[in-house]
């Protein structure tokens with residue numbers, strides 16, 4: 001086993017501090033630049049297999065970093081038994097904020113988010129990539145003490161993939177497998193459930209589920225869970241097909257237009273991102289909302305005592321033990 005610096009400084013500079021979350025691909029920690037004192041996020045994965053999702057993710061960050069709403073990558077490499085990636089430390093994810101707001105976002109907040117989310121996804125697509133795991137946990141606000149605290153950042157490129165050749169512009173060919181595709185089944189597109197090769201339309205369908213989730217507080221298949229993951233994917237697929245017609249009932253018509261539009265896109269269609277932003281901007285205008293970035297969580301409600309956030313996220317709480325184990329392993333390796 002190769003040694004890590006005695007003060008556990010990755011890249012000679014970045015020291016792990018407290019755990020933030022333990023996701024599907026590894027653990028995320030808050031860390032610090034030992035000299036400059038700058039806070040960073042450190043994502044770790046055990047370096048077991050030859051193929052490394054984190055190495056792949058680091059490569060993608062290097063090509064995308066610098067655009068608005070994409071965190072900077074500071075360092076990536078291998079340390080002891082871990083692959084490591086150091087990126088900008090951001091604030092809470094939309095999933096955390098949704099829980100903090102008692103699982104309800106106002107129409108204004110949803111529209112403010114939709115505008116930025118469409119732009120983030122459009123940017124990723126313009127760089128020949130599809131994200132393939134669009135969900136509230138993979139969008140993270142900037143830290144509240146930064147210049148642009150209203151900025152929604154897109155993270156987690158562990159499943160991202162090229163959908164066209166950057167040189168020729170040729171789209172990947174249509175394909176369908178017997179098995180469902182990758183991602184998170186709660187927000188996966190119906191075509192992903194059906195094993196159809198992912199393309200731009202699937203990121204947007206996942207975004208539609210996200211926005212409906214924010215508006216409704218839930219999705220009809222949210223509680224479906226079977227010990228067999230395969231079965232869960234199938235049960236959720238069936239529920240999505242069964243409820244597709246009623247999903248947007250009771251919501252402003254724009255959500256139905258959006259959902260029907262993304263469901264109607266062909267495999268290699270270029271989505272009309274501008275038109276979709278315009279659709280939601282029109283709804284904001286009808287309701288007299290300004291794009292002033294006053295989200296539900298940034299506007300204190302009258303007579304409401306400010307609730308103290310106990311931890312960075314609920315899933316982080318339950319995963320803290322796991323993450324702490326990883327930290328202990330790093331210390332042991334040094």
Ligand SMILES: Nc1ncnc2c1ncn2[C@@H]1O[C@H](COP(=O)(O)OP(=O)(O)OP(=O)(O)O)[C@@H](O)[C@H]1O
Nearest residue numbers: 021023024025026028041088089090091093137156
């Ligand atoms: N740069 C960051 N700053 C602050 N928090 C972050 C950062 N990166 C990730 N997180 C937090 O850690 C969580 C997990 O990170 P990420 O999605 O990159 O890992 P993952 O292993 O792919 O997780 P999952 O499988 O749950 O999507 C995010 O939902 C977010 O709450």
Ligand SMILES: [Mg+2]
Nearest residue numbers: 023137138156
């Ligand atoms: Mg994630």
